[in-house]
Amino acid sequence: MHSFGYRANALLTFSVTILALMCAIASLSDNLNSPSPTAQVQVLNINRFQKKTDGDDEVSMSLNVSANLESLFTWNTKQVFVFVAAEYDTPKNSLNQVSLWDGIIPSKEQAKFSIHTTNKYRFIDEGSNLRGKEFNLTMHWHVMPKTGKMSADKLVMTGYRLPVAYR
């Protein structure tokens, strides 16, 4: 601590190390939170169900996505990225996941929502397997922290089925 520069350097190094420690503990404190989110997705209408000229099936549907993700937010949460994916199997692929809708929730106040929308991204199969197909709609969410480890989880909703014939 002989001189001004020496003391300034020691102080800055120490304070940055303590800051890193505080951020690590803040990230660990997220584990104390036990979230209990709820979600529900309704398929309101199949708007279009066609086989495209290149041979792949395409579906356009209206969805009602509602969820309460407030319990995911802690003091260390920057935003929650949520998306709804249709999951089904085909002879060619044991699991197909097609993202239909996504959104970013920036704060706890906006975490309880109910959205009426058509699918944001196109639902196109790899082939022509969708007639009468039974599929799950899974809501995935990624909790993005201000500092530390990101966590992700999902909620599977089963029991959806596409029509047997094109329309």
Next chain:
Amino acid sequence: MGDRSMGCLMDWQGQMLAEQLMQIMISSFAVMAFLGGYALDSFEIMLLVYAGVVVLTSVITVFNWPFFNSHPLNWLPQGGCEASKARVLSEHKPKC
């Protein structure tokens, strides 16, 4: 040394005090900032309080305030003991 209130160097006791004060102030205030931010559910509050603490600590411990110089050192005069003994006619007493 001399009469200036903020000289260039602290004395040894002052240096030890400055180092201890810096470490204790930053760590204890960091704990308080963390607990305050956690209780108020605001990460931003924790960072703002911590930034304020770091600035306050740097003002107190980095600058050479007079209270760091309360145990001044008695340096030997220039030239050493022999040189000052040789200055018989001088009014200064040799300090060794």
